[in-house]
Amino acid sequence: MEKLIERIIYASRWLMFPVYIGLSLGFILLTLKFFQQIIFVIPKILMMSESGLVLVVLSLIDISLVGGLLVMVMFSGYENFISKMEIKTDKKKLGWMGTMDVNSIKNKVASSIVAISSVHSLRLFMDAEKISNDQIMWCVLIHLTFVISAFGMACIDKMSKRGYS
Structure with missing residues (x-):
């Protein structure tokens, strides 16, 4: 009975597969949005102010960062939780594939x-004259929360690698 339960639990990892397919679809939609913004800007480029162009570029950078995050989560999650990817040696394999653990x-x-x-935050600050002080304050507080959380997680990870756990 125990072996059956273990096999069922082990096989249940494949329930994550549709999640990674969904993330792939999300990545496709994000890519479409990226090119939509580029196509939208091209006819207006000569009439745009410098700050307007910077806002558009920041938006594209934002989409790129989210896309990179999606790729990293999809590949690493699949390799860590479902199955190792068999990439042919004649294909270019990403250097970090297979090397990232959950931490x-x-x-x-x-x-x-x-x-x-x-x-x-930078996009918000570029349009600061159009945005209320409360919105700016909340943006800064949320950003600081992310920074402190990331710093805390990195410290905990470093301590656990040193054996303080």
């Missing part, structure tokens, strides 16, 4: 969230 994924996700939050 390193967690720290990279936290760092990515801080970077994404930084871009959002």
Whole structure:
């Protein structure tokens, strides 16, 4: 009976597969949004102010950071929880594939969230005259929460690697 339960639990990891497929679809949608913004900006580029262009570029950077986060979570999650990816040697394999454990994924996700939050904050500050002080305050507080959380997680990870756990 115990062996059956263990096999069922082990096989249940495949329930994550649809989640990673969903993330892949999300990545496709994000890519479409990226190109939609580029296509939207091209006809207006000569009439845009410098700050307007910077806001658009920050938006593209934001989409890029979220996309990178999605790729990292999809690949690492699949490899850590479902199955190792068999990439042919003639194909270019990503250098970090197969090397990220759950803690390193967690720290990279936290760092990515801080970077994404930084871009959002910068975009907000670029339009500060149109935004209320309360919104700016909340943005800063939320960003600081992300920074402190990421720092705390990194410290805990470092302590656990040194054997303080």
